[in-house]
Amino acid sequence: MKAALVRSRTYSEVKMLIPHPVLGLRDAREFAYLGDARLIDRPDPSAPDAEAAFCDYVYLRDNPAGAHRELWFHEHGDHSWLVVTRNTITHEILGAELAHDVALARKRSVK
């Protein structure tokens, strides 16, 4: 019951602090929310199955009840993109890293 109550509120009403890797704890209201962090994993447009891969990339999302990695933009801040891991049931923030670092690490691991 308690969880349902929390979930029914909007982001602006829930007092959340996001641990910005550079600037420390910051009010979630300084941020704009984009969505699933898998948007970083853009498929290769030259691959043979590119059409199907892009269809999944654009339309398919998981909807986990629990830890979720998502993209947040520090709009009223340093304009960085963060990958925030948030528990979708409790709104607990489990971690935050710069999306730039996440994308770089991914690029290196693919090579």
Add this chain to the structure above:
Amino acid sequence: MANLRPLKALGAENPRYASFAALEIRENLDLALASLALRRKTVAPQPFGLNLPRPGRWVADQEVAAFWTGPGQWMVEAEGRAEEDFAADLKEAARGCSVTEQTGGWVAVEILSRAGTGPLDALLAKLINIDLAGFGPGRATRTVLDHMTCFVIRRSETHVAVLGARSFGASLWHALEIASRRIE
């Protein structure tokens, strides 16, 4: 076309000023601003001999001051030079970097306390959701104030500057004026 008189950023013929029990707030017309951004694979310059500050910081020397605005990005301030082409000067001093004139885009409001740090801390606590324990002199940040995005600079224990977009300068002044009046 006679009798055209220019208005200041806050819509008055003179720069706005208001004084209250412990605080005074003043529109700063003379502050020149230019943003500085590093290009890929360039090293941070030292414009006018200034060491550009780390994240969340503001530094000042005799001529200019600067605060961090994002990774590889700073805003450079020059007091008293709003009517010059300060950006061109900065571009000369920071070769290879991207420099954009910002003076016309912002209003600067200087807030001074006559009664020590207490009233100023009370004002900031009311206006911005920033941990004041870590917001001493030499700190600067962008944040939200009354739903408006702005830069807040702690110039000293008793002096804070707020930079807001000129398009909502009047609303920013209103918010600061009302909040300052209520601080005893």
